[in-house]
Every structure is written in C-alpha cells, then in structure tokens.
Amino acid sequence: MDDVIARLKNGFIVSCQALENEPLHGASIMAAMARAAEEGGAAGIRANSPADISAIKDKCSLPVIGLYKKHYPDSDVYITPTIREVSDVVSAGADMVAIDSTFMSRPRNEKLEQLIAEIRKSFPQTLIMADISTFEEGVMAMELGADVVSTTMSGYTPHSPQIATPDYELVGKLAALARVPVFAEGRIWSLEECLRCYQMGAHAVVVGTAITRPQEIVKRFVTNIQAKMLES
Numbered sequence: 001m002d003d004v005i006a007r008l009k010n011g012f013i014v015s016c017q018a019l020e021n022e023p024l025h026g027a028s029i030m031a032a033m034a035r036a037a038e039e040g041g042a043a044g045i046r047a048n049s050p051a052d053i054s055a056i057k058d059k060c061s062l063p064v065i066g067l068y069k070k071h072y073p074d075s076d077v078y079i080t081p082t083i084r085e086v087s088d089v090v091s092a093g094a095d096m097v098a099i100d101s102t103f104m105s106r107p108r109n110e111k112l113e114q115l116i117a118e119i120r121k122s123f124p125q126t127l128i129m130a131d132i133s134t135f136e137e138g139v140m141a142m143e144l145g146a147d148v149v150s151t152t153m154s155g156y157t158p159h160s161p162q163i164a165t166p167d168y169e170l171v172g173k174l175a176a177l178a179r180v181p182v183f184a185e186g187r188i189w190s191l192e193e194c195l196r197c198y199q200m201g202a203h204a205v206v207v208g209t210a211i212t213r214p215q216e217i218v219k220r221f222v223t224n225i226q227a228k229m230l231e232s
C-alpha cells in the first residue's frame with residue numbers, strides 16, 4: 001500500500017473525468033486519456049465511475065485513485081458518498097479510493113468516522129484519499145486515519161474560500177503538519193501554479209480540467225481572446 005504513496009511522491013496525477021453530459025463521456029475515451037497521460041510521464045490517474053476505472057486499469061499501468069460521483073436526495077456529498085460506491089470503486093480495481101471528507105452532512109446522516117472504519121474493515125488493501133475543503137477538515141481526516149488528504153473540495157463547499165486560483169494556503173498549512181501526504185488539487189491550470197503547489201509542500205499535484213476537459217480549455221481561449229479584442 002505504502003508503495004503507491006511512495007510512487008506518487010513529487011508526481012503529477014492526471015484526473016481523467018467526463019460526466020454523462022460532457023462531450024468526452026465514455027470509458028474508452030477516458031482510457032485513451034489515461035494512456036496519453038502515462039505516455040507523457042504522469043505518475044497516477046484519478047478517475048470517476050467503475051466503468052471508467054476498470055477501462056483505465058485495462059489500458060494503463062499507473063496507480064488509479066478512484067471515485068464514484070453519486071447524488072443522494074438527503075445530502076450534498078457526491079464524491080463516493082457511501083460504502084456502496086466505495087465497494088464499486090474497489091471492485092473496479094482502484095488502488096486508492098477518494099471520499100468526500102468535508103463537514104457537509106452525509107447520506108442518512110452517516111458520520112465520516114463510520115465510513116472510514118467500514119472501508120478499513122471491508123477493504124484493508126485500499127488506500128483512502130480524503131477530499132477536503134478546509135484546514136479543519138484536513139486535520140479531522142488525518143485524525144480519522146486517512147492515508148492522504150487532497151484539497152479537491154476547496155471552493156466547492158459553502159464554508160470554504162470561493163477563490164479562482166488553487167488554494168495554496170490550504171496546501172501549505174496541511175503540509176506543514178507533516179502528518180500525512182497532502183495532494184494539491186483543484187483549479188490548477190499552469191506549470192507555474194503546479195510548481196508553486198510542490199513548493200508549498202504538496203506530495204503530488206492533481207490536474208484535471210486543464211488537460212482532459214477540452215470544452216473548458218477552448219472556452220478559456222475564446223473568453224480571453226474576446227476580452228482582448230474588446231480592449232483594442
């Protein structure tokens with residue numbers, strides 16, 4: 001298990017995700033994305049849904065951080081919210097499972113502590129990545145025994161800073177605790193931003209949209225071009 005975390009040290013992880021409403025949705029397309037990431041030297045892949053995870057594991061030899069986005073009517077938590085989705089992610093072959101570890105209330109009011117205990121009992125070989133949005137959530141996840149924490153949810157909970165840039169401060173504060181490896185994730189678009197995350201102490205950096213969501217990449221070009229045109 002620790003081998004995977006060691007392999008990811010100073011690594012660059014590519015998140016290959018396309019939901020049903022996105023143009024690149026489909027397991028074979030995400031597997032091709034993962035292959036491309038591997039060819040480019042990525043250290044790991046982050047992927048959503050059992051279908052995508054298993055297609056990626058077939059075509060790519062990198063460690064996979066798996067998650068399963070699911071919405072329940074009684075909760076805003078959607079990243080691998082219950083043991084059912086964890087089980088599907090593990091069965092699909094993920095090396096690590098990413099779970100929402102924010103203070104938002106969970107389906108059936110379950111506590112994060114219970115979910116982590118259940119994962120440890122049922123899937124002792126699976127690493128746990130805690131997707132958090134604040135320093136306090138990161139500390140709680142560390143105390144509950146998560147193997148790594150990732151800043152994934154910063155900016156996506158009502159109680160976290162709503163900023164347009166990566167949350168460098170959060171990466172730095174959590175990494176300074178030197179308790180578990182901290183992954184920087186969310187709104188990282190450039191090499192400079194990526195390098196700054198490592199400087200802040202990130203064990204690894206995860207980039208998704210800037211590489212694998214072409215519609216968002218195109219939108220960024222077009223919006224900036226139009227803004228420049230208006231100026232001149």
Ligand SMILES: CC(=O)N[C@H](C=O)[C@@H](O)[C@H](O)[C@H](O)COP(=O)(O)O
Pocket residue numbers: 015017067152153156185186187188206207208209210
């Ligand atoms: C908040 C949330 O649901 N984040 C998701 C988590 O898996 C993904 O949609 C992101 O693409 C991923 O975190 C990578 O971030 P970015 O795409 O900004 O590089």
